[in-house]
Amino acid sequence: MAGTVNQSIMPLTAKVNENNHLEIGGLDTVELAEIYGTPLYVLDEEGIRTCCRQYKDAFSSYKNARILFASKAFMTKAMCCILKSEGIGLDVVSGGELYTALKSDFPMENIYFNGNNKSSEELELAIDSKIGRITVDNFLELALLDSVAKSKNVNIDILLRLTPGIECHTHEYIQTGHLDSKFGFDITQLDEAIELITQEYTNLNLKGLHAHIGSQIFETRIYHDLVGIILEQFAKIKDKFNITLEEMNLGGGLGVKYTDDDNPPSIYDIAKIILDSLNMNLEKYNLPAPKLIIEPGRSIICSSGVTLYTVGSSKQVPNGTKYVAVDGGMSDNPRPSMYQAKYNAVLANKVNDKITETVTIAGRFCESGDVLIKNIELPDIEPGDILCVFDTGAYNYSMSSNYNRVQKPAAILVHNGTSDVIIERESYENLVFLDRIPERLSC
Ligand code: LLP
Numbered sequence: 001m002a003g004t005v006n007q008s009i010m011p012l013t014a015k016v017n018e019n020n021h022l023e024i025g026g027l028d029t030v031e032l033a034e035i036y037g038t039p040l041y042v043l044d045e046e047g048i049r050t051c052c053r054q055y056k057d058a059f060s061s062y063k064n065a066r067i068l069f070a071s072k073a074f075m076t077k078a079m080c081c082i083l084k085s086e087g088i089g090l091d092v093v094s095g096g097e098l099y100t101a102l103k104s105d106f107p108m109e110n111i112y113f114n115g116n117n118k119s120s121e122e123l124e125l126a127i128d129s130k131i132g133r134i135t136v137d138n139f140l141e142l143a144l145l146d147s148v149a150k151s152k153n154v155n156i157d158i159l160l161r162l163t164p165g166i167e168c169h170t171h172e173y174i175q176t177g178h179l180d181s182k183f184g185f186d187i188t189q190l191d192e193a194i195e196l197i198t199q200e201y202t203n204l205n206l207k208g209l210h211a212h213i214g215s216q217i218f219e220t221r222i223y224h225d226l227v228g229i230i231l232e233q234f235a236k237i238k239d240k241f242n243i244t245l246e247e248m249n250l251g252g253g254l255g256v257k258y259t260d261d262d263n264p265p266s267i268y269d270i271a272k273i274i275l276d277s278l279n280m281n282l283e284k285y286n287l288p289a290p291k292l293i294i295e296p297g298r299s300i301i302c303s304s305g306v307t308l309y310t311v312g313s314s315k316q317v318p319n320g321t322k323y324v325a326v327d328g329g330m331s332d333n334p335r336p337s338m339y340q341a342k343y344n345a346v347l348a349n350k351v352n353d354k355i356t357e358t359v360t361i362a363g364r365f366c367e368s369g370d371v372l373i374k375n376i377e378l379p380d381i382e383p384g385d386i387l388c389v390f391d392t393g394a395y396n397y398s399m400s401s402n403y404n405r406v407q408k409p410a411a412i413l414v415h416n417g418t419s420d421v422i423i424e425r426e427s428y429e430n431l432v433f434l435d436r437i438p439e440r441l442s443c
Helices: 029-036 045-058 077-086 095-102 120-128 139-152 187-199 221-241 267-285 298-304 335-339 428-432
Strands: 022-024 040-044 065-070 089-092 111-113 133-136 156-163 204-210 247-249 291-294 305-316 322-326 345-347 357-362 371-378 386-389 410-415 418-423
Touching: 022 029, 029 040, 029 305, 029 386, 029 410, 029 418, 040 045, 040 298, 045 065, 045 077, 045 267, 045 298, 045 410, 065 298, 077 089, 077 095, 077 418, 089 095, 095 111, 095 120, 120 139, 133 139, 133 204, 139 156, 139 187, 139 204, 156 187, 187 204, 187 221, 204 221, 221 247, 221 267, 267 291, 298 305, 335 371, 345 371
Parallel strands: 040 410, 065 089, 065 291, 089 111, 111 133, 133 156, 156 204, 204 247, 247 291, 322 357
Antiparallel strands: 040 305, 305 322, 305 386, 345 386, 357 371, 410 418
8 A cells, every 4th residue: 555544546455356346344345235235335444544654653753642533434343343442532522422422431531522502401411431631612512511510519621612713625615714714713802802711711621622624634734733823823812821731732734645636645744744743843932842632533534434325227318427326326426416526436346347338327315416426437336246345434425414315324343354333224114214194193
């Protein structure tokens, strides 16, 4: 493998076997499709673990670095078990993500809680679970958290999230660090927040600052700038309030390679940029080395996940596009319709067959925009073929829906020739499980 896990389109263990079938984790994906049905999310355990190790290794020269996985990218109990065994912590943004971690016996001290509108129930659950840190996003949350903490007579370690004012070149919907963002305190509001913490919100201990600039980022320079912006604030806070902050959380954001047009930096490139800037700015501002936290999501899981679909009907528009439909689409992968995201795929049962046609892969949902891949070159494509779409590990299952009352797919974990279900396929019964018929409708 060239580079780090986030730089390859296929899962780490992907191979073509003697039947010209795609193999992942030592298993034939065409057989997996037969056994488990399609659509099917397949996760390559070795790829996920290797990526966790690459992150840890890349930051190992800094004695106090911690990697958290942004669980919004892919959250299940099995994922929590893998992360726990690799010594990776968690960034959660909801009671549901926290609950999943609790149900997986995840070490609570290694969990950080982000989010711009946490409810008091969520904050209580976090406090009762003895979560590691709460990253406070705004003034209302400061007041709410302090009152919950006072009512429970506990002190809570917090970070403040700030909006660093950095614009990155990614899709507008997944930029978060620019000034006009719904997330975090503006830098000009930090003093007021700290005055409140020191004078009024006395059950909150300010440990550090957090910032996240966006997602699917390819520019390394902005991480250099981000470290400088945060450490400048550390220095100002030290001067003005005599508080030496101990933690700096840089969020996530490192991009992945979905298609050959994408050229993300490696995990080692990002680590070097961050650590160089950190050392330079610590010296510049004469600060002690803080704990460094990063919380990647996509770059840990994305390329280790693929989705298998069965090919069904097709339509040749006279003198136009040939649409080939698969048995999933925007409900298991909303990213193409939401962000015009591009994907790569192969026919898992004909991987190295000669390319003969250019087709557009359509989903099965009742929306014209439900197109997974436009104009992909493939071998002769027929009903029953298995299409494997790469890089669906991040933000696919976690953003899936039941649109058109279609069941969510199963997810399996493959490793060294074994496969295990980590998320069961939904049944029709699951779909109506929460429905209630008011008595007066008596149907
Ligand atoms: N930390 C914070 C505070 C975040 O908001 C995010 C992502 C991350 C870490 C992880 O970022 P990553 O390393 O995965 O880029 N649904 C969109 C992505 C939204 C990302 C939201 N925040 C997509 O499918 O592209």
